[in-house]
Amino acid sequence: MDSPSAPPKVNGLIPPLIYGGDYNPDQWTEDVWREDVRLMQEAGVNLVNLAIFSWSRIQPSEREWSFEWLDRVMDLLHEGGIRVDLATATASPPPWLAHAHPEMLPVLADGVRLWPGARQHYCPSSPVYRHAAHRLAETMAEHYAGHPALTMWHVGNEYGCHVPACYCDVSAQAFREWLKRRHGTIAELNRAWGTDFWSQRYSSWGEILPPRRTPTWPNPSQQLDFMRFSSDELLECYELEREALQRHTPEIPITTNFMSFFKPLDYWRWAEREEVVSNDSYPDPSDPQSGMRAAMAGDLMRSLGRGKPWILMEQTTSRVNWREVNVAKTPGQMRLWSYQAMARGADGIMFFQWRQSPAGAEKFHGAMVSHGPVDTSPVWHEVKALGREIRGLDRLAGSRVKAHVAIVFDWESWWALELPSKPSGRLRLLDQVESYYAAMFDTNVTADFARPVDDLRAYRLVVAPNLYLVTDQAAANLRDYVQDGGHLAMSFFSGIVDAEEHILLGGYPAPLADLLGVRVIDWFPLPADTRLAVRFEDGSPAEGELWSELIEPAGAEVLATFAAGSLAARPAVTRNHFGKGTATYLGTRLDRGTMSRLLRLVCGAAGVNPVIEAPPGVEAVSRGEFTFLLNHGDSAANVELGPEKGGTIQVGARDVAIVGLEIPEQTSA
Numbered sequence: 001m002d003s004p005s006a007p008p009k010v011n012g013l014i015p016p017l018i019y020g021g022d023y024n025p026d027q028w029t030e031d032v033w034r035e036d037v038r039l040m041q042e043a044g045v046n047l048v049n050l051a052i053f054s055w056s057r058i059q060p061s062e063r064e065w066s067f068e069w070l071d072r073v074m075d076l077l078h079e080g081g082i083r084v085d086l087a088t089a090t091a092s093p094p095p096w097l098a099h100a101h102p103e104m105l106p107v108l109a110d111g112v113r114l115w116p117g118a119r120q121h122y123c124p125s126s127p128v129y130r131h132a133a134h135r136l137a138e139t140m141a142e143h144y145a146g147h148p149a150l151t152m153w154h155v156g157n158e159y160g161c162h163v164p165a166c167y168c169d170v171s172a173q174a175f176r177e178w179l180k181r182r183h184g185t186i187a188e189l190n191r192a193w194g195t196d197f198w199s200q201r202y203s204s205w206g207e208i209l210p211p212r213r214t215p216t217w218p219n220p221s222q223q224l225d226f227m228r229f230s231s232d233e234l235l236e237c238y239e240l241e242r243e244a245l246q247r248h249t250p251e252i253p254i255t256t257n258f259m260s261f262f263k264p265l266d267y268w269r270w271a272e273r274e275e276v277v278s279n280d281s282y283p284d285p286s287d288p289q290s291g292m293r294a295a296m297a298g299d300l301m302r303s304l305g306r307g308k309p310w311i312l313m314e315q316t317t318s319r320v321n322w323r324e325v326n327v328a329k330t331p332g333q334m335r336l337w338s339y340q341a342m343a344r345g346a347d348g349i350m351f352f353q354w355r356q357s358p359a360g361a362e363k364f365h366g367a368m369v370s371h372g373p374v375d376t377s378p379v380w381h382e383v384k385a386l387g388r389e390i391r392g393l394d395r396l397a398g399s400r401v402k403a404h405v406a407i408v409f410d411w412e413s414w415w416a417l418e419l420p421s422k423p424s425g426r427l428r429l430l431d432q433v434e435s436y437y438a439a440m441f442d443t444n445v446t447a448d449f450a451r452p453v454d455d456l457r458a459y460r461l462v463v464a465p466n467l468y469l470v471t472d473q474a475a476a477n478l479r480d481y482v483q484d485g486g487h488l489a490m491s492f493f494s495g496i497v498d499a500e501e502h503i504l505l506g507g508y509p510a511p512l513a514d515l516l517g518v519r520v521i522d523w524f525p526l527p528a529d530t531r532l533a534v535r536f537e538d539g540s541p542a543e544g545e546l547w548s549e550l551i552e553p554a555g556a557e558v559l560a561t562f563a564a565g566s567l568a569a570r571p572a573v574t575r576n577h578f579g580k581g582t583a584t585y586l587g588t589r590l591d592r593g594t595m596s597r598l599l600r601l602v603c604g605a606a607g608v609n610p611v612i613e614a615p616p617g618v619e620a621v622s623r624g625e626f627t628f629l630l631n632h633g634d635s636a637a638n639v640e641l642g643p644e645k646g647g648t649i650q651v652g653a654r655d656v657a658i659v660g661l662e663i664p665e666q667t668s669a
Contacts, residue, residue: 022352052089058136125174137155164265238273260301298346401446406462495511556574574587612641
């Protein structure tokens with residue numbers, strides 16, 4: 001059993017590669033704490049997230065503070081050589097605060113107030129909550145500034161997870177103030193919201209409310225603005241705490257944990273305010289697409305940080321507690337998905353949580369240390385083995401993933417696309433993103449994510465699975481990218497509305513028509529379980545689902561046509577030469593195999609090559625000088641590397657190999 005005799009005292013610096021988890025010592029008696037530190041040393045833990053839900057222990061009442069217990073934990077961790085990502089503990093207000101100020105509790109769109117008894121029971125606009133949270137963060141920063149174990153600050157926790165928006169009167173007033181800053185005058189707001197429809201014209205700011213429960217669809221422009229407002233209000237909560245932390249500990253980096261593709265918060269804006277991007281990822285072990293989706297989330301986190309290494313802040317060692325059936329990870333899957341995160345840019349692998357809770361709503365959630373004796377726990381042995389391996393991989397730290405493809409992803413367009421009263425309620429942005437991403441994942445083409453207004457010149461290929469809402473700036477940016485020699489692939493129902501959710505008049509897709517070389521005359525969404533035959537010019541058959549369009553070429557060449565129905569012989573896929581580049585347009589969602597073949601052609605034309613031509617089920621990603629090979633299959637696979645890299649390598653089932661870096665061999669504990 002590993003047991004360092006004299007663990008080094010930490011100095012507050014972030015380890016090259018982080019390994020650890022959420023630590024909740026306040027759920028345990030003090031005699032367990034020293035055993036925890038010993039086990040952390042045995043497992044190779046070098047950082048823990050501490051005090052995330054400890055507000056009621058740190059501040060038992062408005063005028064009472066209790067830091068003695070947390071001081072002892074901080075000191076124990078420091079003595080054990082374990083660094084601390086210290087939380088501001090503001091994610092779950094204490095009962096005394098809600099009891100004294102019930103007006104701070106959130107209200108749903110139908111007027112139902114949410115009460116204490118879980119977590120995140122606060123209105124993001126509440127001055128009561130904001131004052132109390134800022135006071136706690138400032139007091140924490142004052143108290144722990146200079147503590148040698150303090151390595152990072154963890155603000156809040158999973159912002160918006162349970163209460164992404166509040167519709168109370170306090171929120172209504174904050175919404176009005178936000179609208180004044182955005183629109184300036186009532187006349188401009190009326191124009192932006194199109195309030196002449198259904199007699200919604202406003203005469204004063206005081207008449208405006210959040211989009212509460214209405215007889216039928218609320219004003220879509222109002223809903224879109226409220227989504228922007230709600231993301232901004234939570235960001236203001238984060239910023240209030242961040243300001244206090246920076247003032248007292250300017251040298252300590254700050255993070256808050258994201259939740260992969262979380263719709264309510266515009267993570268592009270949030271990531272700009274973080275020194276370190278971190279993510280919580282809980283793919284379903286029973287879903288065969290989970291490996292692909294976890295990879296996609298990792299690529300998003302890397303992109304949010306503009307290529308910098310990020311931290312996998314939360315995952316489970318085995319199972320979660322919140323699905324209808326909480327399937328456990330198969331042996332080796334936790335290790336495989338941890339390496340997948342590192343392959344896609346993570347410099348930290350962490351878990352929720354360190355020790356499995358004895359009580360509360362998450363007591364059946366997996367942990368690094370489970371309820372039973374550790375020596376008989378297969379999970380514990382996997383945790384220790386992974387910790388030993390990570391200790392020997394410091395050469396990975398700080399290296400970057402290079403991608404030649406960018407996936408356009410815009411939160412505001414996502415919000416607008418999925419508002420009600422559309423041609424098809426079945427059109428969902430993440431499904432569209434996955435239709436592209438899965439095809440690239442299958443062929444081992446690495447992609448970043450980017451905003452439509454970002455500088456795209458570094459990418460050989462840009463794909464836009466859907467860009468329903470497009471600003472003038474975004475449209476010009478895409479045009480310039482292709483004009484200058486870039487290659488673009490875009491799917492249907494893009495370029496339809498502006499930033500106010502107004503139709504861009506002049507024919508669909510008005511701001512992108514000349515770029516794409518097409519005019520879309522009309523849309524024909526497809527019912528569930530309906531497929532349309534599609535035929536490519538080379539005669540190869542395919543199928544389209546979800547959507548079809550009546551497309552009129554306006555300079556574009558036709559790559560594929562619909563093969564049956566009212567759109568028979570009409571274009572389904574086109575390609576347009578625009579300036580020095582090309583733009584490919586898809587008028588339907590192609591089946592996965594056809595999408596993979598099409599993207600191979602598009603990538604080939606753009607000069608984009610796969611990392612490695614690997615057997616099905618083997619994921620290949622290059623990070624810096626190293627190439628990760630991750631076998632998601634149930635049997636070993638042989639991967640041809642080429643003579644310059646050593647010929648053929650065999651990767652076992654649910655195993656990983658790193659070309660250019662040896663994974664430390666496992667020894668018995």
